[in-house]
Amino acid sequence: xxxxKISPPGKVSLGLNELIQYRELFYFFTWRDIxxxxxQTSLGIVWALLQPLxxxxxxTFLFSxxxxxxxxxxxxxxxxxxxxxxxxLFSASVSHAGESMIKNxxxxxxxxxxxxxxxxxxxLVAFFDFLMGLLIFIVLEVLINILACxxxxxxxxxxxxxxxxxxxxCLVLN
Numbered sequence: 427x428x429x430x431k432i433s434p435p436g437k438v439s440l441g442l443n444e445l446i447q448y449r450e451l452f453y454f455f456t457w458r459d460i461x462x463x464x465x466q467t468s469l470g471i472v473w474a475l476l477q478p479l480x481x482x483x484x485x486t487f488l489f490s491x492x493x494x495x496x497x498x499x500x501x502x503x504x505x506x507x508x509x510x511x512x513x514x515l516f517s518a519s520v521s522h523a524g525e526s527m528i529k530n531x532x533x534x535x536x537x538x539x540x541x542x543x544x545x546x547x548x549x550l551v552a553f554f555d556f557l558m559g560l561l562i563f564i565v566l567e568v569l570i571n572i573l574a575c576x577x578x579x580x581x582x583x584x585x586x587x588x589x590x591x592x593x594x595x596c597l598v599l600n
Contacts, residue, residue, distance in 0.1 A: 444540040451539055455547035459526075460554055474558035478514065482507040500588050501570050504563070511559030518552035564589075 445452065467473045485506045489495070497505040523545035527534070530544050567588060 440542065441540050445542060445546075448539050448543055452543050452547055455530075455543060456550045456554075459547060459551045463551065471558075474555055475562055477555075478507060478511050478559035479562050481510050485510065499591060504567055504570060504588060507559070507563050507566065511556055511563060514559065515552055515556040518555060519549045522548040522552060 464471050464473065469476065482503055486503045489506075490502050495502070495505075526544045526548040527541075534541060534544070
């Protein structure tokens with residue numbers, strides 16, 4: 427009786443070269459998931475813009491009155507929106523990456539391709555939602571700063587200060 431010992435190769439690798447070779451498949455899975463996600467809603471791509479805006483409004487109305495949180499250099503709605511879009515990116519990335527492996531089980535068992543393509547494409551779909559939320563964040567930040575200050579240069583400096591302050595704080599806290 428012959429016994430064989432199966433052992434891993436000498437080093438652990440993510441197979442990034444293979445991911446680059448299968449970049450068209452990576453693009454296809456990402457684009458397919460984005461199309462399916464927004465075709466099923468009646469509002470389509472507008473839903474990606476309304477969702478973070480609606481959550482920001484709910485959080486602002488509920489928590490700005492009940493909890494007195496001091497966000498002195500930044501307006502409270504901007505503060506809430508910055509946290510929400512980062513949290514949505516993390517939450518959607520983790521939950522959809524796990525679901526994608528189960529959802530695409532038939533494809534995984536039939537043909538060969540790098541398995542990392544499927545969860546990474548789900549993370550890119552979540553990143554697309556993040557970009558839509560970031561667009562809302564930038565527009566809202568510019569509007570609030572233009573309404574709050576009369577000098578254009580002060581508005582630009584205030585916008586950049588708020589933007590980097592919020593995202594630096596969110597990255598440090600997470």
